[in-house]
Amino acid sequence: MNNMQPKSFFFTPENEAEAKKIIAKYPAGKQVSAILPLLDRAQRQHGGWLPSAAIVYVAGLLSVPEVKAFEVASFYTMFNLEPTGKYLIQLCRTTPCWLKGGEDIARTCETRLGIKAGETTPDGLFTIKEVECLGACVNAPVMQINDDYYENLTPDSVMKILDDLAAGRKPKVGSQTGRCGACSCGKGDE
């Protein structure tokens, strides 16, 4: 993993401009508060994970001791400190999803991709990560791939989503049964 760490990190000009805007949102002397959005920018720029050099860079931008930036980056699970695949699959394993068949979803992913939770496929396309409640229990079971939620999953719909991603197609986001948000009108309910 260590040889994946780049020696240096700098924002692209666009991100640098964006960072300035973000920092300006906070009152004078409280710029440190911009650390979360800036780390997020850095992670997005670096392909979904946060190398040490990026954390050091952000600490420097905000004049905060490096150790404080590392504390923040390691505290939040949404910052990945190691390289991830192009698609980071976050499988919810909290009770509502589990009751609604979350284990089957997990097994489907693992069989389809040939990896276990915490691993990345050799082609660098997929990483599976188990997470706690994603906050969409109403449409359980749920998984998150990068920034998108996929809800009301079944093993079949999971297979389709993964096939689409592997083939470079964009799968349908949101409820796979067509449920309209958390609506109780019955549309799209099983």
Add this chain to the structure above:
Amino acid sequence: MGCPMPKLTINGREVEVAEGTSVLQACEQLGIEIPRFCYHERLSVAGSCRMCLVDVEKAPRPVASCAMPCSEGMVVHTDTPAVKAERQAVMEMLLLNHPLECPVCDQGGECDLQDIAFAYGKDRCRSREVRRRVRDKAMGPLIVTAMTRCIHCTRCIRFMDEIAGTHELGGFYRGEHLEIAPLIEGPLLSELSGNLVDVCPVGALTSKPYAFRARPWELTKTESIDVMDAVGSAIRIDSRGGEVMRIVPRLHEGINEEWIGDKTRFACDGLRLQRLDTPYVRGSDGKLQPASWAEALGVIAARLKNVQPSRIAALAGDLVDCEALFAMGQLLDKMDVGNRDCRQDGAVYDTSVRAAYVMNTPIASIEKADAVLLVGVNPRTEATMVNARLYKRWRRGGMAVGVIGQAADLGYAYEHVGYSPVALRDVMDGKHAFASVLKAAKNPMIIVGAGALARGDGEAIHAAARELAESFGMIREDWNGFNVLQQAAARVGGLDLGFVPQGQYGMGVRSILAAAQGGRLDALYLLGADEIDTAHLGKTFVIYQGSHGDRGAQRADVVLPAAAYTEKDGTYVNVEGRVQRTRRAVPPVGEAMEDWAIIAALSRALARPLPYETVKAVRGAMIAKHPHLGRVDDVSVNAWQPFGKGGTLSLQAFGAAVPNYYMTNAICRVSPTMAACTAAILPLQQKGEGK
């Protein structure tokens, strides 16, 4: 809110407290003990351990008293069965992952967790879960870690952020996975890192050199002061069976608060090694041979017979106490010898006025300063506790620092005014922007390093600094911002006692050494003087009196073994001019005697007897002549009088006055711990890498 003096009731007793006082502090005012781990009165409040829970009436749940400010009409209970049950629950949580290894833990006997568990712990564990293990972290030669014992109070992190200023530790990951660690594993770079041992309430961070050497209840505790630098930190010497086992800080609000530097704490293992335990006389074969006191003193008496006083000289070292300096001065007077100096560094500045060579701003008053100009000084290595105070003041905000000299990492931000003394002139003439900062400041300070004054242009720097202090409003009735930061514990005392060249032809350090090299000196008495170039003393007959077989003893023709600072009752004057006393914790090794006693014995051998039989007699005579040395712990205001003669400021940049913090005197030079620090920490510090 906004109530100036809230009144509240604690356990049925009413108490009025200042605004902003926490419930825990209010309880302390009433003498009610509240158990705590994360709360530390000199660190910010974390409120994370929950051990200090109390019940407040009308509050829906127990309250962490360290983080709860007192408010009007609050009714607090700390001793009800409910409170006890709540604390027991917290303790049970804290002990979930804490290993039951007190018998092999160095913190045993002085462990907060152990003590509080005695009151609130349950006798059995209900958990059947697997206990977590945490990998130990490397923290260098001073601190040994056992991270499974850590209860995540974060005191160590806050200490590094708020007191040491090096931001080296952090809490990484979270919840069950939370680990306290240095960002980069390896030696901690702060000179205050040893305090982590005291700050840690459990056995997670303990002293490496002291590991498994003693239990606290076996130790004899002696309150004394430190001599590793001129600050004179308050220390407690813990000894067992005539051996110093460790040194820990003692509270002194005026000097070190409750911290000490690593040299103060860890150099004590140097007291066991390379000690001079018997007199030595250099034989005809050129080798030092053990001798009796009578023989050694006899040799000296024989050699000094019929030597002209002008061809005899004495130099005093950095660790010598006032009693010895006083007795030595008297003996030299009786022998009509004017060649003497206590400034081994070769400084020649004017010492006729006391204000010219001490810190006129007491260390505690640094907290009132709002602008500081450091001249040729690195307080971090030369006076760690002064730097800690500067950092504390800077952290509060509203203090500007300017530096003339090396741009070292001091922990706080500063404006680099210049590299050479000429920059003083720029500030003086208003050519540098820092001049306006000083002008606008209410309580400006200038701190001149002893190293700056030892330079060739030291007298010019001395005078320029005085001029600057006077013209920037640093000298007032209520404020004196002119400071000289001495490095040696013996220096201010030596200058107070006038241990400088006497009479018209009296020679100082530079002339004495030149005379020795040129064969114009017959005898040189080194009173603990090791910081001089002993290689070029020519054929001079050298007498060395001191505790360690260091540079001076190696060159000497007669060696007289003396007590170290832990073995005598001696008076020292610190950098502020504060008179303090060491106390004997252990007896001197072997045949060694206290310095004043050796000088008294020598005086009798030379047939010029000093009338002293006890240290009290020497001290009495000394105080009769120098009354201020009798006022222990007093920082007197020094009269401001003209001093110095000036000269031309040089363009030559200031160097580092203390290139290696860990090796500054004969004791730390033989300390294995200080050697380990030199090997492990110094290269990292010199790389200038803030972690």
